Amino acid sequence: MNVTGHTRRPASIRDVATAAGVSYQTVSRVINDHPSVKPTTRERVLAAIDELGFRRSATALALASGRSRAVTVLTANTTHYGYASILQGIEEAARAESYAVGIGVLESADEAAVAAEVRRAADAGGGLIVIAYDPAGVKALGAVPAELPVVGVVETPASTPDPGRPWVWTDDREAAYQATRHLLSLGHETVHYVAIPSSTRRTSARTSGWRQALREAGAPEPRPVQGSWGPAEGHAAGRRLARDPAVSAILCGNDDLALGVLRALHEAGRSVPGEVSVAGFDDAPHSAYLTPSLTTVRLDFTGLGRAAFALLHGVLEEAARIAPHPVSVPELVVRESSGRPPATG
Amino acid sequence: MNVTGHTRRPASIRDVATAAGVSYQTVSRVINDHPSVKPTTRERVLAAIDELGFRRSATALALASGRSRAVTVLTANTTHYGYASILQGIEEAARAESYAVGIGVLESADEAAVAAEVRRAADAGGGLIVIAYDPAGVKALGAVPAELPVVGVVETPASTPDPGRPWVWTDDREAAYQATRHLLSLGHETVHYVAIPSSTRRTSARTSGWRQALREAGAPEPRPVQGSWGPAEGHAAGRRLARDPAVSAILCGNDDLALGVLRALHEAGRSVPGEVSVAGFDDAPHSAYLTPSLTTVRLDFTGLGRAAFALLHGVLEEAARIAPHPVSVPELVVRESSGRPPATG
DNA sequence: GGTCCCCATGTGACCGGTCACAATCCTGGC
DNA sequence: GCCAGGATTGTGACCGGTCACATGGGGACC
Structure with missing residues (x-):
């Protein structure tokens, strides 16, 4: 290690070369594990590298060779549990491969703003991962120029525009x-649905799964309530549903919506699960501690993030084309908020 | 705009120069708003830039000039509300200045692992923002080499090792x-405290604010309960406190802990706020929708992130030394979870 | 009309790596 | 003892910008 201090310009390969008495190209070969370097030479170079505290400049590497070992994640939000977990998963996998992770937030779904963000991300070099769970993300995914390596984290594969690109979901x-099915099996006549916004105009995957279960059971299909992402919207939707005495089971597009619904039911004096059952999606960290604790479906967002990176890594370096990391199956977690419907009388 | 297609190498300033019939240096002057370029020439160059769809390579810029317009955020976590909001604030401010934002997660507080992450962040070039709310973050902040521009988001200014550096809090x-004070003013004899981990060995700012209020009121000072960050730890702490009938008010280091405590009190059959009052910190998005809704102190994490970036920006470009963005004052939000103590006797 | 100076522009080197190719060393085979 | 050929190593150009300095072309001024 260099102990000589002096806030100096960091050592370059030419400095190392001089110190080791070889040419800069030989140093380049050593740091790239090129086979044809004499062991004694390699030894000398490595000593010099250590001595000078040399670190290869990622910038110069990117400029000269084109490869940049970087991912930029484009997302509409960093604070929602699902998004944040995906980001965490991507970072984890990227770190293992010593990739740099950049982040760009799509603050608005405005065409021009999205395009600007995509350009910014492209300027960063390297690959792109777009979280396309919402209109802004879907637009961004669509706005990525064809020559850029990109992976989309999508709601469902059928709902996205360009079929030629790699996705995870x-x-x-x-x-x-x-x-x-869980709610129906408890004896509820039907299940109402408070939806998260669909990322596209088409029906979301969650909506169609819900619908399928109702049809199979021959249950009536109420109109889904359009919610949004947060508890406030869930609360608003819940107030409307609470007024209808026929409602005995509510499925919510995510745990935040479910929280708002629970609150609204409480305010309306309808007990959960005594009178109404509620279920959510995601299994956010707080869901197990609510009162009543929330029945939900656990989704492995971190694993999804890791899978997205693995896929991108495969696109970026053909050498790395490992079998795609399988994303785990959703798992139903039954807690206190769901139960048998009240006896009809 | 270039419409000629052909997945080609992007245009460089020399391509633009040729197209405009000038030297590459002139193009460089144009994109840098250098004053001494004849208006007609500038016009011609701008036309060529537009024609070829030229974008200046951030990589080449960084290599040649040293300035990199990038921040890397080092954090122990991306999913906790506070951390995620800070990140969001940083990104927002960075985007406005067209800085790239990178992220590195400190997965372990292990000395070597932290040092490796700091090196990785340094390699990315540009400035550093370290969220030092926990041991891993504090170690990272300490491990940043002196010559690197860095801003720390710290728990409290007195608790960090190196006094020469810019911080926000x-x-x-x-x-x-x-x-x-709020809880005491309701009539509680004293207030118990479930602490988040202190970032250092010293007493945390929250702990000392709590203690000060107790002393001023002449209230007894119970030992703080060491919690952690999540609802699970709050739950464990809450179970212990619930057994003590003398406990009538509990302050929690954050809203997640408070959630766990609420749950534990519910399980123990102690009503909130009838028998026990609970308050948290942060005003996380779900806190208003809990039952009972949570009394808490709102902290402006997004603003804190913006302030951190503004400070770093000032360090990076002296030209930008604007007056430091003031971070807003914490605001008490009184909700259902706090109330008068049960009548004694 | 000549000199000075500023405006506008061009040239060469450099940032820290890589790539393609040339040059040298060494060794075995005949 | 000589030559082919692989193993090692070195040289020059280049990636796409910037920087420092040189150069040419007008006024302004005397």
């Missing part, structure tokens, strides 16, 4: 199907 | 003081 349809 | 002491 969780089986939302199956998740919704499971949750709905 | 919220007034946690004041926040804890306010919350404790």
